Amino acid sequence: MNNSVEVKKLSFNYGKVEILKNLDLDIKDGEFMVLLGPSGCGKTTLLNCIAGLLDLDDGQIIIEGDNVTWKEPKDRHIGMVFQSYALYPSMSVEKNLSFGLRMSNTPKNIISEKIDKASELLQIKELLHRKPSQLSGGQRQRVAIGRALVRDAKVFLFDEPLSNLDAKLRAELRYEIKKLHRDLGNTMIYVTHDQIEAMTLADRIAVMKNGLIQQLDSPKEIYNKPSNLFVADFIGSPSMNFFTGKFISSSNSFSLNNALINLNNYEFDNKPSDQNDIIFGIRPEDISVSDSQDGMEFKIELIEPMGADTLIWLSFENIPFSVRLEGSSEYKLGDVIIINFDIKRASIFDQKSELRL
């Protein structure tokens, strides 16, 4: 498969602060790529660089085989959707949609044809003559997406498009964007700090921190095998439980104070040596309550019902950790339960380098 967008050795500084450092990223044709990270990690900057809204300090941007590093945004075959919608407030929806086409002197009949098609697809036909101020947030974002659609963009760029919407609308539009990608098959680059959006939408996720890509992989791989402590902590809600302790090579186990957890079922990429400081991480859903007597005994300290699931909090050598149970489970505060860790699904990191072992 060909690459649709290639970012080569990109550096971007804001004053003396390095935002992006020597970054490489290849995005395949028709791929849905999500750039995920906390605020300030450089993901929006990267998107703006791809769009041509910022000048690079070094590196190249190649879109559809065309080196666009020095090209104007309008010549990059892109459409962009912004968090703040960025609809022109003085123009009707129709004029908003057609603005780009009118700027490039497209004939009227072609404009109306394209608007027809886009507004049909996004179900905004009845809104065409309204002003943006008369639309709801969800409708505004649909129009903003439509603006990218009518331009026949090869690559769609989304800059946190759903962050200003309430939870229900967000889920609705997330579904629509996914459907749009399925139907159009365009390359899409989507910036978000919301891991649910990233997990649900992406073909691949690039998790970013401090201007560097921490891990670039499918959502499944990122969730199940985070390559470092940051990714493990950032992805997943409720987040992964971590315990810091030592590796005992004689018994192939993790030790925290006097407690031992056997690691025979864990597949090490790099086996640590004896007495190394390691971090043992396990997701709340990979801990199960056992019916039999083998396992560790804990007292329930806190219960957080979340509807579909219930989160219960226990503590292991004074470190609180959570266990995800079905919403129907009926435990009470102070109950004593026996649990098992699913070691196969755990993640173990070196404490110094914070890399996966």
Next chain:
Amino acid sequence: MISNTIEARGPRPKHLSIGRIGMYCFIVMCALFFLMPLYVMLVTSFKDMDEIRSGNLLYIPKSLSFYAWPKAWGEACTGFVCEGLKPGLVNSLKITIPSVIVSVSLGAINGYALAFWRFKGAYFFFGLCLFGAFIPYQVMVYPLLKIESALGIYSSLPGIILVHTIFGMPILTLIFRNFYASLPIDLFKAARIDGGNFLKIFFYVIIPMSTPITIVAVILQVTGIWNDFLLGLIFAGRDNQPMTVQLNNIVQVDYGVAEYNVDMAATILTSMIPLAVYFVSGRWFVRGIAAGAIKG
């Protein structure tokens, strides 16, 4: 415990406190104080000279005299010509209208460029503009005069328009830049992706959103240029003397009697345009000043 107070419910009862009464009194007194000169001007302009000489400045006129107004408008002598303020009004309009249009347009483009197209040295340029806003313009009168005579437009209509445009530039650039800086930058980015260039984005996207700040700028410039005396006197030339200069010539008589009623009428006539502008657009002025909240 027995209590005869009413159970609290609904809106809190409002009290007229002493502090509040004091505040109202203060506000009313301030208003009266500032309106006093206007009152004196108005009543004096409707008195005849005998009554004025009797010295009761604050009294309302015993009999209404309409002698002063037509004289101020069409007959009072400004120097050697005795045509009243009429030609001055025309001159002032000829100076003010083009000056306002040119300076506000340039200020808007400047502000737009500074807010959105962050070219190299933009901050330095903006700093210079700010600095320019604080320099008293009397300092620059002589150099400007030399420049204009070298250009051959000294003492002409284009000359005075250029001067007003130059002196309006710092403050206009400042207010337009600050207004545009408060607009969401994403709008500008979207317009660039949609293929707008510098001027297209300005005309199609930015100008339609600029109504409130443009009104502020126009009011500022209309009143400033209309009320200007010094620049008009120096740069406009004999044929284009604005109303303020002619008013001064009416009031400053070296011989004959000082006709205070005519002076007052002439003063009111001269200040009519800025007053009208404020009355018509005061609402917009406040709204524009408070702008920044104007989005989407």
